[in-house]
Amino acid sequence: MTSGDTSPSGVFTEHRGLLFSIAYEITGSVADSEDILQDSYLRFAAVAPDTIEDPRAYAAQVVTRQALNSLRSAQRRREEYVGPWLPEPLLTATDGPGTDPSAEVELAESVSMAMLLVLETLSPLERAVFVMREVFGFDYAHIADTVDRTPASVRQVAHRARDHVHERRRRFTPASAETDRVVGEFFSAATTGDLDGLLRLLAPDAVYIADGGGKVSAAKVPVHGAQKVARLFSGLARVGLPEMTMAAATVNTAPGVLVYSHGVIDLVFLFEIVDGLITGVYAVRNPDKLTRFETPPLP
Structure with a gap:
């Protein structure tokens, strides 16, 4: 239950972290999530307050429905996407400015790139049910009302989605001083063309996945294997990095690097x-x- 202001603005301010997280974990898009929250706020505000028993649960229900609609529409567009599709990166911690979305994510592990890519293999319904049940712990009756299914049907969907996710879930280490050290050594080796140094830092089955969306140059297919990934990055030393600056950041709870060229991301x-x-x-x-x-x- 909402403990404070039950006005629409009060509810959405108090529970923005939860609501943003639901939308982002269902859609994988920061921009879409913010649009969903704005639209959901208007829908929430249009309902008579005395008809809402639990404002937090009702707001989550509205956001989930809008996110599910957004995902279904986006999936049709993604069928024509050029090259691999990756979720929109979310800055979850950094020493620099622009950290606003990070404060709005309640359960950090669930927004990892590894998890979002697994969720991408679910159907929209399975994804919404999984997020509501496994990540945020909503009961089956509430989820059933949200997705217009019976509680028994939702239990089946949740069980299927949970098994699917657990079978495909990848291990990963959240950002820390140690992971930052590994990334720092990796880029040092890459920019000096140290192929052996790169290979020492890469797992044998390492994979490189790039998302250019057909708008900029990027690998059209994933690059598999330490040797191939190392050769790709060792090429940085050959082409050089004119007017490029790099900044360490935590992105989707993982160690990340922001690369700017002539001051532009x-x-x-x-x-x-x-x-x-x-x-x-x-x-x-x-x-x-x-x-x-x-x-x-x-700096």
Whole structure:
């Protein structure tokens, strides 16, 4: 139950972290999530307050429905997406400015890139049910009312989604001083062309996935294997990095690097690290997904 102001603005202010997280974990898009919250607020405000028994639960229900509609529409667009599709990166901690969304994410592990990519393999209904039940703990009756299914049907969907996620879930180490050290050594090796140094930091089955959305150059297919990933990054030394600056950040709870070219955001790297070795590198270059990183952090 909401403990404070039960007005629409009060409810959405108090529970913004929960509501933003629900929308983001269902859609994988920061921009869509903020649009969903705005639309949901208007829908919530249009309902007579005395008809709402639990404002928090009702707001979550409205947001979930809008996020589910948004995801269904987005999935049709993603069928025509050029190259791999990655979720829009979310700045979850940094020493620089622009950390607003980070304070609005309640359960950090659930917004990891690894988790979001697994959720992307679920159907929209399975994803919404999984997020509401497994991440936020809503009861089956509430979820059933939200997605217009019976509680028995929702139990089946939840069980299927949970099994699917657990089978495909990847291990990862959240950002820490140790993971920052690994990433720092990786870029030092990359910018000096130290192929052996890169190989020492990469797991044998490491994968590199880039999302350019067909708007900028990026690998059209994932790059598998330490040797291939190392060769790709060792090329940085050959092409050089003119007028490029890098800033460490925590992105989707993982160690990340923001890369700016001539003061303009060029890409965001996220690193998946297990037992001190890099198992996955994600590079988001689609400019539509980088608008929140336009201003370089202060040195």
